[in-house]
Amino acid sequence: MEYFLELFAGGLTRGSIYALIALGYTMVYGIIELINFAHGEIYMIGAFTALIVSSVLAMSGMSGVSALVLASIVAVVYASAYGFTVEKIAYKPLRRAPRLSPLISAIGMSIFLQNYVLLAQTPDFLPFPNLLPELPLPEAFGNIIGSTELIILLTTAVIMGGLTLVIKFTKMGKAMRATAQDRDMAMLVGINVNRVISNTFVIGSALAAVGGILIASHVGRVNFFIGFIAGIKAFTAAVLGGIGSIPGAVLGGLVLGLTESFATGYVSSDYEDVFAFALLIVILILRPTGLLGRAAAPKV
Amino acid sequence: MLELKDIRTCYGNIMALKDVTLSVPAGEIVALIGANGAGKTTTLMSISGIVPPRSGEILFLGQPIQTLGPDEIVSLGISQVPEGRRIFPKLTVAENLDMGAFLRSDQAGIKSDLDYIYGLFPILAQRRYQQGGTLSGGEQQMLAIARALMARPRLLLLDEPSLGLAPLFVKLILTMIRKISDEQGTTILLVEQNANMALKIAHRGYVMENGRIAFSGTARSLLNNESVKSAYLGI
Numbered sequence: 216m217e218y219f220l221e222l223f224a225g226g227l228t229r230g231s232i233y234a235l236i237a238l239g240y241t242m243v244y245g246i247i248e249l250i251n252f253a254h255g256e257i258y259m260i261g262a263f264t265a266l267i268v269s270s271v272l273a274m275s276g277m278s279g280v281s282a283l284v285l286a287s288i289v290a291v292v293y294a295s296a297y298g299f300t301v302e303k304i305a306y307k308p309l310r311r312a313p314r315l316s317p318l319i320s321a322i323g324m325s326i327f328l329q330n331y332v333l334l335a336q337t338p339d340f341l342p343f344p345n346l347l348p349e350l351p352l353p354e355a356f357g358n359i360i361g362s363t364e365l366i367i368l369l370t371t372a373v374i375m376g377g378l379t380l381v382i383k384f385t386k387m388g389k390a391m392r393a394t395a396q397d398r399d400m401a402m403l404v405g406i407n408v409n410r411v412i413s414n415t416f417v418i419g420s421a422l423a424a425v426g427g428i429l430i431a432s433h434v435g436r437v438n439f440f441i442g443f444i445a446g447i448k449a450f451t452a453a454v455l456g457g458i459g460s461i462p463g464a465v466l467g468g469l470v471l472g473l474t475e476s477f478a479t480g481y482v483s484s485d486y487e488d489v490f491a492f493a494l495l496i497v498i499l500i501l502r503p504t505g506l507l508g509r510a511a512a513p514k515v
Numbered sequence: 516m517l518e519l520k521d522i523r524t525c526y527g528n529i530m531a532l533k534d535v536t537l538s539v540p541a542g543e544i545v546a547l548i549g550a551n552g553a554g555k556t557t558t559l560m561s562i563s564g565i566v567p568p569r570s571g572e573i574l575f576l577g578q579p580i581q582t583l584g585p586d587e588i589v590s591l592g593i594s595q596v597p598e599g600r601r602i603f604p605k606l607t608v609a610e611n612l613d614m615g616a617f618l619r620s621d622q623a624g625i626k627s628d629l630d631y632i633y634g635l636f637p638i639l640a641q642r643r644y645q646q647g648g649t650l651s652g653g654e655q656q657m658l659a660i661a662r663a664l665m666a667r668p669r670l671l672l673l674d675e676p677s678l679g680l681a682p683l684f685v686k687l688i689l690t691m692i693r694k695i696s697d698e699q700g701t702t703i704l705l706v707e708q709n710a711n712m713a714l715k716i717a718h719r720g721y722v723m724e725n726g727r728i729a730f731s732g733t734a735r736s737l738l739n740n741e742s743v744k745s746a747y748l749g750i
Contacts, residue, residue: 386617393603393614399565400601405589405618405666 217358222480223473224360224368228433230472231371235426236449237456237464238378239298239419245395245459246415248314252321253301254423255446256328259439261294261424262431263332266343273344283346291424297328298420299413307409325443332439340438343431367429374425375465378418382461387414395459451495457508466506470494516541516702517562517593517670522571522581524554524561531557532568533726539670544696544703546713546734548747549723555706556598558723559672562704563595564588575670590618592669596676598706600659604648608639611647611658615665625665632661635691653684660691664699671695674706685709689716710747714738722747 236258243251268286272278277285305324309317350362360368382388394401394411402408430445431437448471456467471491478490498506517539524532532554539545547555560566562573564585573581580588594615603611612632616625633640636657642650647658656676663671673692677685693716695701707713714720714734722730722743730743737743 386613389606389610389613390617392606396603396605397601400597400603401614402565402585403563403589403595403597403601404614404662405586406614407584407586 218480220359222476224364225480226473226476227469228360228364228367228472229476230452230469231368232426232430232445232468233449233452233471234465234468235371235374235422235429236445237452237468238375238461239423240450240453241456241458241461241464242391242415242419244453245461246391246398246412247306247310247317249306249317250321250450251301251306251416251419252318252446253305253324253328254298254419255442255444255449256325256332257294257298257301257420257442258423258427258445258449259332259437259442260297260328260427261290261420262343262427262437262441263336263439264293264424265290265346265428265431266341266437269344269346280348283348286346287425287428290428291421294424294427295417295420298416298423301328302413302416307412325446329439329443336439338439340436343435343437345432345435346428347432363433367433370425370429374422378422379461387411391415448491451491454505455495455498457505460505460507460509463505463507470506516576517704518572518574519558519562520572520574522558522561522568522573524557524566524568526557526566531726532561534571535723535726535728537721537728537731539702539704540718541702542696542700543718544692544705544716546710546717546720547704547706547723548708548710548713548720549729550747551708553723554726555723556674557726559595559597559674559704559706562588562593562672586618589666589668592667593672594663594666594668594670595672596659596663596674598674598678600652600655602647602650602655602658602662604646606647607644608647608650608658609643611662612639612665615662618666624667628665628667632664635694636661653680653687656680656684656688657691660688660695664695664701668701670702670704672704672706675708676705677707677709677712685712692716710743711738 239254240251243249265286268289269282272282272285301324305320306317309320347363347366350365352362382391390406390411394406394408398408452467452471453464455471456463474494475487475491479487519535519537522532522535523530535558547558549555557566561568564583568581572579575591575593580591603614612629619625638654639658639661650658676688680688689712692703696703705713705717714737717734719733720737721728730737730740
């Protein structure tokens with residue numbers, strides 16, 4: 216039973232990170248119907264920036280929570296700036312182009328950013344310091360969930376709660392939903408759609424950067440390629456939950472994380488990805504729109 | 516108030532508007548009628564900046580607006596109720612109205628306009644927490660007009676407000692359009708296929724054919740014009 220709970224906690228942790236990244240895919244898709252393949256790279260850039268900033272801070276004798284907060288802020292701002300710029304350079308000029316064009320542009324952006332970090336930094340794995348503080352957990356509890364995992368779970372829960380409030384109640388959140396539902400009509404009520412799209416990229420990138428910092432602290436190393444794998448997994452989570460649906464991305468992330476965790480625990484870690492993608496195939500056969508996705512209404 | 520001068524608008528290589536010239540005087544209801552595909556909707560979309568004209572000039576209160584973005588055009592006081600109503604289906608009625616007031620920040624004014632609109636369309640007040648997509652066609656049309664009014668427009672562009680509605684609703688919507696024009700002094704450009712009905716509430720009208728203005732005149736003179744009668748009024 217304890218083993219089961221441990222796997223469950225591990226799965227939730229992993230799943231909440233997938234969900235954090237999947238939100239960026241699903242929000243962008245919801246608004247401009249584009250799979251932003253460069254999103255995983257934004258996550259990687261977030262993790263790298265946090266590594267660089269925290270190393271600099273460590274050299275100047277700063278560590279612990281204050282270093283973590285400072286490194287996180289810089290990483291989030293930096294990654295958001297990348298997300299914003301990627302949209303302006305690679306997608307905005309193709310706004311009225313056939314749908315294949317921005318998709319190819321997205322893949323190009325992804326390859327470009329990976330190689331840019333490869334050349335500017337290093338092809339090797341770099342050790343990532345564990346910046347997250349150690350929480351004093353009671354022993355029985357600590358056997359099930361580690362301090363780092365608990366922090367990851369709490370952080371993602373708070374962020375997702377905050378995001379929900381923003382989307383539900385703020386003017387910008389309502390404008391984002393309106394734009395996702397009918398872009399031309401959003402323009403007709405005076406919403407600056409370009410600004411809404413930019414905001415969506417900035418929010419998605421910020422979430423990905425937070426995910427990058429959390430997982431790098433957890434795993435303990437980064438390189439230029441981590442965004443590819445995390446991106447594919449998060450994209451899978453978004454599709455699993457129903458791409459375009461925000462609760463779907465969260466649910467898809469958690470389901471995917473739990474599946475991987477149980478597959479690793481009860482079968483073998485070699486089969487982790489096999490189970491993850493088998494699950495995706497089964498769900499897409501049974502529910503082609505994903506768990507919470509709705510079939511697109513035919514446009515008349 | 517609004518003047519179009521030699522507007523030419525294209526979709527790719529297809530020219531949808533061929534030198535359209537028309538004017539909408541302040542305080543009037545102007546009807547734009549014509550068959551399917553004549554270019555009526557394109558005219559409205561060009562005015563709103565969704566499909567900017569390739570050449571020509573659009574003057575609103577004497578200022579050229581053909582190069583402005585859709586949001587800037589709304590902020591000058593031009594709101595459109597597009598064909599098919601285009602309610603945001605998953606936003607509530609209240610949120611849809613909120614979006615209509617997107618560019619405004621005068622909370623007190625928004626509140627009083629909201630009260631006015633709920634008075635004008637009591638059914639919307641009843642359904643304010645319901646999703647827009649769950650309303651009936653007639654209710655959606657009311658919501659679409661109400662949403663446009665929330666921007667407090669000086670010029671209201673209405674595209675086929677009677678399309679697909681039950682006769683009872685058609686009458687109700689027309690009465691409302693008249694009322695908005697009389698009570699608020701809003702200038703209205705009304706696009707309709709139902710020419711007879713449109714010309715009955717309009718002061719003047721334009722008839723479009725194949726992307727051109729074919730006839731124009733006061734509503735009364737168009738109602739009596741023999742060629743308009745035979746082609747559009749079914750008499």
